[in-house]
Amino acid sequence: MNKELTIMERIAEASKSITTGVDEKDVKHWVTIHIMGRGYKVPADLTILTAIEYAGYKFIKGCGCRQGFCGACSTVYRSKGEYKLKTGMACQTRVEDGMYLVQIPFTPAEKPPYDINKEEYDVSTIFKFYPEVARCVSCNTCTKACPQDLEVMDYIQAIIRGDFELTANESFDCIQCGLCAIRCPSEIVQYNVAQLARRMYGRYNSPEPKNLIDRLKEIKEGKFNKEMEKITSLSRKELEKLYAEREREADEPIESAEAD
Amino acid sequence: MSRKKFPFYPGCTLKTKAENFERSGLAVTRALNLELIEPERWNCCGTVFSLTDDDLIHHVAPIRDLIRIEEMNKNGIVDESRVVVFCSMCYNTLKRANLRVKENDEDLEKINNLMYREDDYKKSIEVIHLMQLLQEIGFDKIKEKVKKPLTNLNVAPYYGCMLLRPKEVGIDDPEDPVIQDELIMAMGANPIDYPYKKVCCGSYQTVHEKEAVAGLTYDILTNAQNEGADVVITSCPLCAFNLDNRQKEVKKTHPEFREMPILYFTQLMAIAFDLDEKTYGFDLNYIDPKPILKSKNLL
Numbered sequence: 256m257n258k259e260l261t262i263m264e265r266i267a268e269a270s271k272s273i274t275t276g277v278d279e280k281d282v283k284h285w286v287t288i289h290i291m292g293r294g295y296k297v298p299a300d301l302t303i304l305t306a307i308e309y310a311g312y313k314f315i316k317g318c319g320c321r322q323g324f325c326g327a328c329s330t331v332y333r334s335k336g337e338y339k340l341k342t343g344m345a346c347q348t349r350v351e352d353g354m355y356l357v358q359i360p361f362t363p364a365e366k367p368p369y370d371i372n373k374e375e376y377d378v379s380t381i382f383k384f385y386p387e388v389a390r391c392v393s394c395n396t397c398t399k400a401c402p403q404d405l406e407v408m409d410y411i412q413a414i415i416r417g418d419f420e421l422t423a424n425e426s427f428d429c430i431q432c433g434l435c436a437i438r439c440p441s442e443i444v445q446y447n448v449a450q451l452a453r454r455m456y457g458r459y460n461s462p463e464p465k466n467l468i469d470r471l472k473e474i475k476e477g478k479f480n481k482e483m484e485k486i487t488s489l490s491r492k493e494l495e496k497l498y499a500e501r502e503r504e505a506d507e508p509i510e511s512a513e514a515d
Numbered sequence: 516m517s518r519k520k521f522p523f524y525p526g527c528t529l530k531t532k533a534e535n536f537e538r539s540g541l542a543v544t545r546a547l548n549l550e551l552i553e554p555e556r557w558n559c560c561g562t563v564f565s566l567t568d569d570d571l572i573h574h575v576a577p578i579r580d581l582i583r584i585e586e587m588n589k590n591g592i593v594d595e596s597r598v599v600v601f602c603s604m605c606y607n608t609l610k611r612a613n614l615r616v617k618e619n620d621e622d623l624e625k626i627n628n629l630m631y632r633e634d635d636y637k638k639s640i641e642v643i644h645l646m647q648l649l650q651e652i653g654f655d656k657i658k659e660k661v662k663k664p665l666t667n668l669n670v671a672p673y674y675g676c677m678l679l680r681p682k683e684v685g686i687d688d689p690e691d692p693v694i695q696d697e698l699i700m701a702m703g704a705n706p707i708d709y710p711y712k713k714v715c716c717g718s719y720q721t722v723h724e725k726e727a728v729a730g731l732t733y734d735i736l737t738n739a740q741n742e743g744a745d746v747v748i749t750s751c752p753l754c755a756f757n758l759d760n761r762q763k764e765v766k767k768t769h770p771e772f773r774e775m776p777i778l779y780f781t782q783l784m785a786i787a788f789d790l791d792e793k794t795y796g797f798d799l800n801y802i803d804p805k806p807i808l809k810s811k812n813l814l
Contacts, residue, residue: 378531393558393576395631412558416527440572 277309286352297350303330304345307358317360323347326430329402331437332356342400342434362433364444369451376459378417385448388415390441397435397445403428407435407445414452422449423456521648522584522598523551526605527559533602533752535796539781540601540645542794546660547652552593554583560605563719564612571625577612578626581640582633588640597641599648601781603677603751610642610684644678644686646694646750646780654701662789664703668811670783671707671744672696673735675754676715689713695748698780702787711738716757728757729764736762736775745807748780755779759801776804786813 277298284299288306295310304318319327328345335353345358367384374380381388388411397407410425426449435445473479489497529537544551557580565573584598600606616623617638627635649657672695679689687694692713696706714735717728736758739747749755759777766772778800785794786808797804808814 391559392561392572393579394572394629395575395579399631406556408558409556415559416530418530 286350288350288352289355291357292355299350299352301350302346303332303343303348303350303356304328306350307345317358318345321346323402324430326432327360329359329362329432329434329437330356331359331434340438342402342438344402344430344432347402359433359437362436362444364433364436364447366444366447371454371458374455376419376455378414380455381414381448381451384451385444387441387443388448391415391443392441394440396438396440397443400434400438402432402434403430405429410449410452411443411445414448419452419456419460422452426450426453518545518548518550519595520550520552520593521595522587522593523553524557524560524580524584524598524600524605524609525553526600526602528604528752529602532756532799533779535799536601536750536752536755536779536781538796539779539785539794542790543781543784543788544599544645544648546788546790547649547657549648551599552587554580554587557583560608561612562604562608564608571622572629574612574615574622575626575629577609578616578623578636579630579633580609581613581642582630582636584640585634585637589634596639597643599643599645601645601750603644603675603749604753606642606644607677607684611681613638613640613642614683644750646678646698647686649698650694654697657698657784658701658703661702661787663787663813665783665787665811665813666703668704668783668808668813669707669743669745670699670702670704671709671739671742671747672699672712672780673716673739673747673749673754673758673777674713675749675751676713676718677751679713695780698784699748702783704783704787707739707742707744709739709742709744711735716751716754717761718753718757721753721757721761725761725764726768729761729768732758732761733765733769733772736765737772740773740775744775745811746776746778746783746804748778748783750780762802774802776800776802776807778804 282298285296286299287294287296288303288310289295290307290310290312295306297306297309301309304314304321308314317328319325323344323346326344330343330345330348332341332343332348333339333355334341334351369384391408391411393408393412395408397411398405398409401407405428406425410422413421413425426446429446429449431446431450433446436443436447439445486494486497525537541551558576560580561573561576567573581598584596587593588596598609600609616626616636623636623638672692674687674692674695679685679687679692682689686692696708699706711734715731716735717724717731721728736747747758749758755777762772762774766774782795782797782804792814805814
């Protein structure tokens with residue numbers, strides 16, 4: 256039966272474990288990992304994420320892009336015979352024999368609402384919403400926990416002295432996995448602090464783009480109203496035709512792009 | 516002659532509320548042919564030196580800063596292993612943490628173990644206050660740089676706690692300090708001697724006990740005024756904040772109180788050296804120092 260899938264079915268399809276159906280005799284190397292204290296034999300070449308699925312768990316939270324970009328699958332683990340608590344993204348970290356691990360699907364952290372246009376572009380705004388940043392003891396535990404290898408402590412220290420630019424730049428690649436905040440002995444929520452700092456830096460320290468301002472003015476003045484009305488009144492068929500026949504820029508040949 | 520390059524630790528407050536201290540201080544040291552270089556990466560000094568015996572985590576911050584200074588030396592960015600500090604609080608915290616690890620290898624090892632990509636601290640750094648550097652250059656040399664002597668200006672030096680106590684890190688005699696008096700004389704002004712110059716300003720009590728700090732501010736400033744002071748100088752942003760901003764609360768309980776400006780010593784030096792007015796930074800002073808300075812023909 257060729258029935259159209261519902262959205263939920265499509266999501267379930269897309270997030271199906273890729274290890275389902277592996278035949279045990281086809282796997283040469285095995286490791287034992289401990290998920291929340293229970294041991295499982297899994298193929299050695301899996302990531303933590305796929306190994307957990309191989310063990311039979313189904314993710315309904317704490318799993319996202321599977322590409323190391325979204326920050327959803329934070330893991331905390333200890334390697335065999337090591338005292339250090341390690342952190343990483345489950346989709347980017349390979350299993351190790353004898354490791355103990357648990358997933359951290361969510362970091363409990365308050366995120367105060369603010370109107371960026373009403374706040375002062377000053378360090379006092381950071382202290383108003385996140386006063387705990389002043390508790391930083393520069394232990395650097397956040398930096399050690401960061402799977403993106405960011406200098407987390409440096410950017411927290413930078414915002415304490417009002418350096419929005421350094422904080423914005425140093426935290427730019429943050430994927431908000433929350434591992435810094437979970438490890439911080441001073442209970443700072445670094446990724447939320449950095450987000451506020453980046454927003455303020457963007458709002459108050461970047462020049463307003465002229466073309467955007469001009470276009471917004473044109474929209475307000477109703478320059479495109481007529482065309483919008485025309486498009487919204489079309490049928491699905493007419494719209495598809497219009498889309499297929501739309502004017503578009505030709506793809507740049509690679510040579511000419513290089514010649515530039 | 517090329518300028519001698521010193522590492523310079525600014526501290527967080529010099530980047531925000533006490534930006535006028537940094538601006539005037541760097542202008543003055545430049546006029547004295549010194550180049551002060553800020554580390555590329557640094558963190559808060561720890562603010563207050565922890566007195567709890569086993570509280571090593573609070574010494575990680577200052578030692579990490581000293582490691583950054585060692586890195587500057589290793590990379591040939593500076594000519595000196597002595598780091599110059601302006602802020603009295605930072606000076607006190609960095610210097611005491613340095614002393615503690617220099618005298619206690621076990622503490623240092625534990626702190627080094629907490630570091631990440633940094634090299635171990637090798638104990639090669641000395642922490643000095645800007646005022647000590649000025650003393651070393653010589654107050655007679657500073658006098659030579661004075662283009663506009665601060666004649667007839669009565670200046671009360673305020674030391675507070677952090678420059679003098681404990682005596683292992685004090686820059687002068689904790690009972691009878693004179694270093695600021697000598698600097699004031701070199702600038703051509705009159706130093707005012709008054710008993711309250713080394714009394715605590717109330718420090719961080721200013722957050723929860725405004726009135727108590729206002730009481731201390733009243734005592735210290737009226738004591739200086741009774742000896743004829745026009746202005747007070749300090750090198751501590753927290754003392755400056757308390758003595759300057761808390762005058763607002765003093766006015767409420769003592770309406771007869773005459774408000775007076777609180778300056779960083781470097782602001783007065785910038786005037787005496789006749790440097791660009793932009794380096795004075797009076798916009799960040801709560802009580803405007805311009806009227807009294809104008810009345811003495813200094814602006």
